[in-house]
Amino acid sequence: MKSFASYLRVIAITSIVFIAAEYLIDSGEKPAFIEYPMVSVFILLFAIILIGIEIMVGSMNSLADAIMTEDQKKALEVKRAKARKNAWYLKLEKRLTKAQPIEAEGEIILDHNYDGIRELDNSLPPWWVYGFYISIVFAVIYLAKYHIFDGNTQAEEYEQAMAKAKIEIEEYKRTAKDLIDANTVELLTEASDLNAGKSIFQTNCVACHMADGGGGIGPNLTDEYWILGGGIKNVFRTISEGGRDGKGMVAWKQSLKPSEVAQVASYVLSLEGTTPANPKAPEGEIWTPEEE
Missing domain, CATH: 1.10.287 (Helix Hairpins)
Structure with a gap:
């Protein structure tokens, strides 16, 4: 033991x-x-x-x-038994329950006798009494707040909580880069984002668009012509979802995070107006920002 x-x-x-x-x-x-x-x-x-x-x-x-001798062992055992009897948790239990010891039950037994079952006249446990008093105080405060001083109803508290949650969700969406999509993406102009986009472009895109964006298998990215529309939203959508069926670019949404797609899309847009070594002939139509 x-x-x-x-x-x-x-x-x-x-x-x-x-x-x-x-x-x-x-x-x-x-x-x-x-x-x-x-x-x-x-x-x-x-x-x-x-x-x-x-x-x-x-x-x-x-x-x-x-x-130890036998007498010393007996004395130690008596001392330990006394310590166990006076343990703090036993005192706390007695204080919270006011239960009478078995030896004193004869003094509080009632005269009722039902098929040999007799009843003790124990006091209500203090923990239960205190809980009952606390519930009464709580009921009075609740009544005063919600029925006298017109406190917020549950429906009003719900609406307030939902409004607060909506603000917190919008704030989270604003700072969580990977929750963006083609409808919420914005053009990135920070050097760190453009450098990250350039790294992604050089790893995944140069085979079709060349390192300077002049175009090869894929279209020229430095001119103002776009097959599926220019601007950050259209370019983001094209990279994420892929190009034209059967002959366009593959969808990169399985390989790149939304934040990475936004970075490479912003870098692609930064190439417009640059002069590649061997530019491919324009494809698509001239795109202006008003069309986005």
Whole structure:
């Protein structure tokens, strides 16, 4: 039994340390013990030390029991029994329940007798009485707030919560780059975005459009002519969904994130007006921003 209690102590303390580490260490979406392996090493060493302490304490207790006389053992057992009887949790339980000990039940037994079943005249448990009083106070406050001082109804609170949630969703959409689509995408002008778009273009697009965008298998990207429409929204849609059926560009939405499509689309638009080495003849129609 003592060994079982020791195991429980080790597990409980190690779990508390583990939870504290997860709470205190900012490891992003991954657990701290995965993101930072040293956390796992620390918790493992801590558990080993706890086990060592429990083993040492158990050995010392066993040694003490071995060298004690019978009278000393009996005195120690009486002392331990008294300590268990006066444990704080037992005192707390007695205070919350006011339950009478079995020895005193004869003083509170009632005269009722139903088929040998007799009833005790116990007091109501204080925890129940306090809960009842708290519910009365809550009911009075609730009545005053919602029926006297015209507090918000559940329907009004719902509408307020939904309005707040809508604002939070819009803010999240504004900052979450990969939630954009052809209807919400905006032209990127930051150098970091254009450089990222250029890298994607050089990796995936030069085979058909050439490194300078002059065109090869695919159309020239430096002139003002567009087959499926220019502008950030049309170019984003074309890259994401693909070109004309049967002979156009493949859809890149399975390979590129929306934020990456926006970056490469913005870079493609930045090529307009540049002078490629061997420009391909114009294809499509002249596109103006008013048509987007």
